Amino acid sequence: MSTDRAAIHPRKMPVQRRSMAAVDAIYEASARILEESGLAALNTNLAAERAGVSVGSLYQYFPSKEAILAGLLHRKRQELLADMRRVAADHRALSLETVVERLLNAALRHYLERPVLSRTLEYAEAYLPLDQETAQLKAEIGGEIAKVLADRDIANATLAARDIVGMARGMMDASSQAGDSDASALITRIKAAVLGYLDRMRG
Amino acid sequence: MSTDRAAIHPRKMPVQRRSMAAVDAIYEASARILEESGLAALNTNLAAERAGVSVGSLYQYFPSKEAILAGLLHRKRQELLADMRRVAADHRALSLETVVERLLNAALRHYLERPVLSRTLEYAEAYLPLDQETAQLKAEIGGEIAKVLADRDIANATLAARDIVGMARGMMDASSQAGDSDASALITRIKAAVLGYLDRMRG
DNA sequence: GTCTATATTTTGATAGAC
């Protein structure tokens, strides 16, 4: 019997205590595999084994390995969005420079926690049949930034937000791949790029 | 018999006319597979079929699918480096702004030719057992930019070059993923980020 | 709910004929 390879969404929400532990273990095991060996190395058997559950159990929660990836990405996005909202909440009281710095701090904190995992999930998204809900989260993260920019009368806030997210991400990737570990110096440099960009686009 | 999965380098240089055509066809077919379906979809059987050659022939030139990826990346890098050198050659006669613009034009031209392929190969590099020679090419590309910056008395030219490559790449990725196709507007915005960054890092 | 065992499919790689 041919199985549905396109299934992406977690099979069901685990409500029992035990089930949640299994799902968490699968996520964490998968994350480690991705970090250690990349996308190509992730498979359901290995993920189950490393999570300390059987493949059968894994398939009870995830219809495919893509579903695991989608779930991981979704989680990460939710966490970042929550943090972004927190930072953007009272932004009107602050200078542009301070807001930018706080937003970058939030983004960096998430990214630097697990840079390789972040990179891998970001790439996976590009070829993964896109999960509507997760795409929405991405848009909302951009939206939070655009809102801050629009309030400062920056033209084309949506485009600018996309540019800023892109440049920050690119610099974080380059830095982490080069093995650079000085986070505060990195923030300073990203801030230079972001504020320099905004200056020049405004002037 | 267990085969050597770690082999990366193309098996041999094709010297005959016919062989070169086969190798080219394999590269092009692989590139299309990567663009259409991502890294996970690339396999030797499919690449051979789409290239119009048999798997046996493919294995005559490539010891593994990783070798195909490594070869594709190596080619792309060589092309970009050649272009960068051309641009950087007479840079002393030009303003910083003009040099930056020319370098970005070169990078963009290469990237926008096949953005999805570029992204995929870049990601592949991260988990691919790194090909010494290709890593060297990457360093040389950064080196060309660093040289230009150092000549303008920009401190920490190597670090700045890495940042600039990263931010440009991140913005190109974001733009192409969003489906934006206005290349000249994109150049203008990347220039704003790069020059703004340099200004602030200098001042 | 979870596990073991297993079928099915896909992929990697080679042997041997032409």
Added chain:
DNA sequence: GTCTATCAAAATATAGAC
């Protein structure tokens, strides 16, 4: 040099016992 045929290994997914 190239192809066909095929093997071996790995990965997906499920059935059925507990």
